[in-house]
Amino acid sequence: KQEVTQIPAALSVPEGENLVLNCSFTDSAIYNLQWFRQDPGKGLTSLLLIQSSQREQTSGRLNASLDKSSGRSTLYIAASQPGDSATYLCAVNTGGFKTIFGAGTRLFVKA
């Protein structure tokens, strides 16, 4: 049974700091991995999607890496801003129609 774990559960950093969010999954047989952002009381915004054959994806200040063999993914946020404050969710697609989500990392960037 696929399980997705995100560490840390919460993170508070000063503005401008570079940070790394971690995601691990128990079954390496995945189709893709996706990082989402969720603002309080809102839906999900897709940030980056990495196919199982890829090692990383970049979008602006965000970089996501995938090491399928070790069951790990990281989301790197450069030069963090207060507007980056949100919950970040990691989700793994197991190749069928199921997407398994981690519990998320709540990020607070202090001005």
Next chain:
Amino acid sequence: GAVVSQHPSRVICKSGTSVKIECRSLDFQATTMFWYRQFPKQSLMLMATSNEGSKATYEQGVEKDKFLINHASLTLSTLTVTSAHPEDSSFYICSARDPGTDPYEQYFGPGTRLTVT
């Protein structure tokens, strides 16, 4: 990118009544849609997979008679919470896959906040 809408965004209902939530894919046809629920400070839990023209597939522990799902067309799926109780209060999010894209990225709706009083 593909857009998924949900209606209503918020709903308050009395205990014992039923409430319907709509999920629409606005610019693509979605043969499969998914319904999730999210409790405060918890992650999304898949409730069911909705397939156009056939019965929904429910996850273990989800009462199919309580959470009625109808995927009436390629752009619309509905979730009806029947005889709602306060413990059904939650954030419900739908998503849809665009079969025309690779690698079957999921697009999420903005969610519906259900409060049962």
